[in-house]
Amino acid sequence: MRPENMSNDIAEILMTEEQIKETVARLGKQISEDYAGKQLVLVSVLKGSVVFMADLMRAITIPCPIDFMVVSSYGSGTESSGVVKIIKDLDMDLRGVDLLIVEDILDTGRTLASLIEILKMRNPNSVKICTFLDKPDRRVSDITADYVGQKIPDAFAVGYGLDYDEIYRNLPYVGILKPSVYEK
Ligand code: IMP
Ligand code: MG
Numbered sequence: 439m440r441p442e443n444m445s446n447d448i449a450e451i452l453m454t455e456e457q458i459k460e461t462v463a464r465l466g467k468q469i470s471e472d473y474a475g476k477q478l479v480l481v482s483v484l485k486g487s488v489v490f491m492a493d494l495m496r497a498i499t500i501p502c503p504i505d506f507m508v509v510s511s512y513g514s515g516t517e518s519s520g521v522v523k524i525i526k527d528l529d530m531d532l533r534g535v536d537l538l539i540v541e542d543i544l545d546t547g548r549t550l551a552s553l554i555e556i557l558k559m560r561n562p563n564s565v566k567i568c569t570f571l572d573k574p575d576r577r578v579s580d581i582t583a584d585y586v587g588q589k590i591p592d593a594f595a596v597g598y599g600l601d602y603d604e605i606y607r608n609l610p611y612v613g614i615l616k617p618s619v620y621e622k
Contacts, residue, residue, distance in 0.1 A: 440605060441605065441619075444605070444606055444609055445609070447606070447615060447616050447619045448596070448597075448609075448613035448614065448615065448616065449613070449614045449615065449616045449617075450613060450614045451611055451612070451613050452588075452590055452595060452611075452612045452613060452614060453588060453598070453611060453612040454611050455610050455611055457588075458493075458598060458610075458611065458612070461570075461587045461588060462490070462493045462494055462497050462587070463497050465494060465497065465568060465585050465587060466494055466496075466497020466498045466499070467497070467499075468585065469494075469498055469538065469568065469585065470498050470499045470500050473500060473502075473536060473538070474500060476536040476563075476564075477534060477535050477536050477563065478498075478500060478501070478502045478503075478535075478536050478538060479502065479503050479504070479505065479530060479532070479535045479536065479537055479538070480494070480495060480498075480502050480503070480504045480505075480538050480540050481504070481505050481506070481507065481528060481530075481537060481538070481539050481540065481557075482504070482506055482507075482539070482540040482541070483506070483507050483508070483509055483539075483541065483549075483553070484506050484507065484508050484526075485599070485601075485607070486541075486542035486543065486599045486600055486601065486607070487540050487541055487542040487570075487599060488599055489542075489598050489599035489607070490540060490542055490570040490587075490598065490599055491504065491540050494540060494568070503530065505528045505529055505530045506526070506528070507524065507526060507527060507528055507553075508524075508525040508526035509522045509523065509524055509525060509549065509553060510522070510523050510525055511523075511548065511549045511552075519548065520546075520548030520549065520551060520552045520579065521552065522549060522552045522553050522556065524556070531560075532557065532560040532561065532562040533560065533561045533562070534561070534562070534563050535562045535563060536562065536563050536564045536566075537557060537562040537563075537564065537565045537566070538566050538567070538568055538585075539553070539554070539557075539565065539566070539567045539568065540568050540569075541567060541568065541569040541570070541583070542569070542570055542571065542598075542599050542600055543569060543570065543571040543572070543573065543595065543600060544567070544569040544571070544572045544573065544577075544581070544583055544586075545573050545576050545577075546576055546577060546578040546579065547577050547578060547579035547580075547581035548578055548579050550567065550579070550581055551579035551580070551581045554567075554581070566584040566585070567581075567582075567583040567584050567585070568583065568584065568585035568586075569583040569585070569586055569587065570587040570588070570598070570599075571587060571588055571589075571590050571595060571600075571612065572586045572587075572588070572589045572590070573589075573590055573591070573592055574589060575591070575592045576592050590612075593614045593615075594614065594615045594617075594620070595612055595613070595614060595615070596609060596612070596613060596614075596615045597609030597610070597611050597612045597613050598610065598611065598612045600612070602615055602619065602620060
């Protein structure tokens with residue numbers, strides 16, 4: 439059942455709209471500087487990253503084509519397995535491109551680790567990762583993001599694109615979901 443008031447399901451706010459704005463501005467400025475004169479392309483995996491992608495691209499002041507992928511990661515329950523199947527591939531040719539993967543949240547890192555292997559085979563000039571949220575305590579794969587918005591503790595976050603069962607993506611802030619919501 440859909441909640442009547444999404445905010446009532448939030449235990450704690452992790453990032454306010456104001457903090458999100460400042461974080462995105464900082465990342466956009468840094469990326470614009472680092473990629474000046476390069477062939478930057480932003481790639482994100484649907485759907486969690488769309489909100490961050492939309493904000494980040496407007497905080498970047500150099501040309502940045504964007505592209506999207508849909509992948510499914512086989513896994514049991516809430517844990518991703520890392521075996522990635524491409525459901526919708528990129529439209530763009532990656533040869534010679536400076537690829538920046540835009541992620542909503544880096545958790546175990548399994549999905550990204552196997553996705554990066556696939557993308558590197560397409561001969562981009564460089565591949566880096568920009569993640570809005572990072573849960574380093576949960577990392578299983580040997581993967582670190584080059585740009586991190588905010589490190590967060592090991593709890594289930596929703597909002598700003600992140601969902602639980604497809605709900606809460608449109609909350610304009612990032613919050614921790616009350617365990618009672620998913621323990622029902
Ligand atoms: P992993 O890094 O392969 O474990 O999977 C990362 C993906 O799991 C993210 O892109 C999200 O879609 C999802 N995910 C991980 N942690 C959370 C969370 O706290 N809230 C919502 N989705 C999450
Ligand atoms: Mg995701």
